[in-house]
Amino acid sequence: MKLHTVRTARSADRLPRTEQLAWKIAEVAADPVAVEPAVEEMIGNRIIDNAAVAAASIARRPVASARAQATAHPYRAGATVFGLAPDRRVSPEWAAWANGVAVRELDFHDTYLAADYSHPGDNIPPILAVAQHCGLDGAALVRGLATGYEIQVDLVTGICLHEHKIDHIAHLGPSAAAGIGTSLRLPAEVIYQAVQQALHVTTTTRQSRKGEISSWKAYAPAFAGKMAVEAVDRVMRGESAPSPAWEGEDGFIAWLLGGPKAKYQVPLPVQGEPKRAILQTYTKEHSAEYQSQALIDLARRMGPLLRERAPDLSRISSIVLHTSHHTHYVIGTGADDPQKMDPSASRETLDHSIMYIFAVALEDGGWHHERSYAPERAARPATVALWHKVSTVEDPEWTRRYHSRDPKEKAFGARVVVTLDDGSVVEDQIAVADAHPLGRRPFGREQYVGKFRTLADGIVERSEQDRFLDLVERLPSLTSAELSGLSFAVAPSRLGAAPATGIFDWKPAS
Numbered sequence: 181m182k183l184h185t186v187r188t189a190r191s192a193d194r195l196p197r198t199e200q201l202a203w204k205i206a207e208v209a210a211d212p213v214a215v216e217p218a219v220e221e222m223i224g225n226r227i228i229d230n231a232a233v234a235a236a237s238i239a240r241r242p243v244a245s246a247r248a249q250a251t252a253h254p255y256r257a258g259a260t261v262f263g264l265a266p267d268r269r270v271s272p273e274w275a276a277w278a279n280g281v282a283v284r285e286l287d288f289h290d291t292y293l294a295a296d297y298s299h300p301g302d303n304i305p306p307i308l309a310v311a312q313h314c315g316l317d318g319a320a321l322v323r324g325l326a327t328g329y330e331i332q333v334d335l336v337t338g339i340c341l342h343e344h345k346i347d348h349i350a351h352l353g354p355s356a357a358a359g360i361g362t363s364l365r366l367p368a369e370v371i372y373q374a375v376q377q378a379l380h381v382t383t384t385t386r387q388s389r390k391g392e393i394s395s396w397k398a399y400a401p402a403f404a405g406k407m408a409v410e411a412v413d414r415v416m417r418g419e420s421a422p423s424p425a426w427e428g429e430d431g432f433i434a435w436l437l438g439g440p441k442a443k444y445q446v447p448l449p450v451q452g453e454p455k456r457a458i459l460q461t462y463t464k465e466h467s468a469e470y471q472s473q474a475l476i477d478l479a480r481r482m483g484p485l486l487r488e489r490a491p492d493l494s495r496i497s498s499i500v501l502h503t504s505h506h507t508h509y510v511i512g513t514g515a516d517d518p519q520k521m522d523p524s525a526s527r528e529t530l531d532h533s534i535m536y537i538f539a540v541a542l543e544d545g546g547w548h549h550e551r552s553y554a555p556e557r558a559a560r561p562a563t564v565a566l567w568h569k570v571s572t573v574e575d576p577e578w579t580r581r582y583h584s585r586d587p588k589e590k591a592f593g594a595r596v597v598v599t600l601d602d603g604s605v606v607e608d609q610i611a612v613a614d615a616h617p618l619g620r621r622p623f624g625r626e627q628y629v630g631k632f633r634t635l636a637d638g639i640v641e642r643s644e645q646d647r648f649l650d651l652v653e654r655l656p657s658l659t660s661a662e663l664s665g666l667s668f669a670v671a672p673s674r675l676g677a678a679p680a681t682g683i684f685d686w687k688p689a690s
């Protein structure tokens with residue numbers, strides 16, 4: 181890997197193309213390096229992971245709405261949509277949209293945390309949709325996904341967006357465009373333009389994840405994927421993009437990030453170096469913000485001990501989570517969001533409240549992707565009382581470990597101090613989630629398949645599950661015809677109630 185310094189350049193200096201971040205990304209994407217077996221295996225795991233979450237969310241209103249928008253754009257070649265029969269094809273950008281929402285709705289797939297946040301699995305829907313539409317094979321898809329993950333991780337490692345209140349999808353548009361470019365074997369010149377176009381149109385604010393969080397939290401990555409598809413299509417036709425997108429005098433860094441004097445260090449593979457970044461990422465065992473994963477596991481562990489001391493937990497006076505800057509300010513009391521303590525808050529908001537999550541996990545001894553968010557669960561008086569006793573504080577050591585580049589030291593946990601009404605204290609700590617590669621029960625193919633089976637149970641027929649999993653097992657050798665099967669169909673009755681009519685399916689009054 182090589183660290184590249186990225187900073188603003190004056191227009192008068194005419195920054196050479198070869199010194200621009202977008203060009204360096206394009207060179208990585210265009211490098212025809214082989215994909216290592218461990219990376220191929222993990223790509224298969226994440227395709228299974230995405231499908232698992234999509235199955236669990238298939239009937240939810242935001243997913244049904246996105247699917248209805250997509251099916252209003254049928255296309256003869258096209259791409260498949262989760263839940264629909266494989267012969268129902270839609271235009272690839274709309275497949276990326278619908279599938280992206282399905283994957284993201286429950287906040288339950290993979291993650292990478294460094295200078296910023298990301299869910300690298302969000303690259304899969306747009307890259308897969310283009311691969312299906314263009315008749316590519318499994319090997320081409322694997323190459324594209326290796327690039328999408330690589331660029332996503334490298335940007336997230338080097339450039340912090342959230343401190344400037346920019347949503348993390350600004351890293352996803354460029355990574356998905358780069359991955360599509362790799363899968364199509366496009367030249368660096370075309371990928372360079374597409375990456376810049378995708379950055380330019382996917383830069384949005386973090387209000388998506390602040391205050392009263394709406395369903396747009398699931399739609400935002402799908403939007404970035406859709407824009408990436410359109411960006412690549414546009415530049416393949418010979419059009420160019422705002423340039424230099426990151427370094428321009430009126431560009432991304434100068435006005436939306438650290439300003440003209442800011443410098444960022446972005447690591448990228450050198451020519452001929454395999455793209456391994458997916459191996460730095462990790463999935464979720466629980467349907468909640470990643471920074472809550474380890475704390476759910478800790479609550480599950482602490483529960484029995486606390487109940488020995490305080491059987492109904494009402495004797496707890498306070499719970500303080502000593503944690504990283506990110507956890508404290510994004511999902512903790514440092515966010516200063518009253519909605520995070522409100523029993524009537526949306527599911528999306530509760531998903532970003534570690535106070536709520538820890539209280540429920542402590543009471544229930546675990547977490548469920550539906551029951552734990554049910555309105556009646558959130559409104560339970562005992563839960564509300566316990567929830568409001570939970571607070572977070574930033575601990576510099578946990579912040580340091582969060583940002584560590586040493587995988588053995590990097591941590592996403594906390595030290596939890598529980599004070600009882602008699603003044604006695606129970607405390608424990610956890611560094612990484614049990615499912616993390618360094619956790620107590622690391623996820624491998626068996627666990628990914630188990631997650632898929634569990635979430636698809638009662639939704640996707642067993643024979644359909646088997647068919648899908650068999651294709652993933654043969655992923656790198658799939659033909660273009662077989663690649664269209666990397667989805668699943670469900671009975672129409674499983675798709676949920678039809679959403680309200682929109683513009684795309686509007687029928688004029690007679």
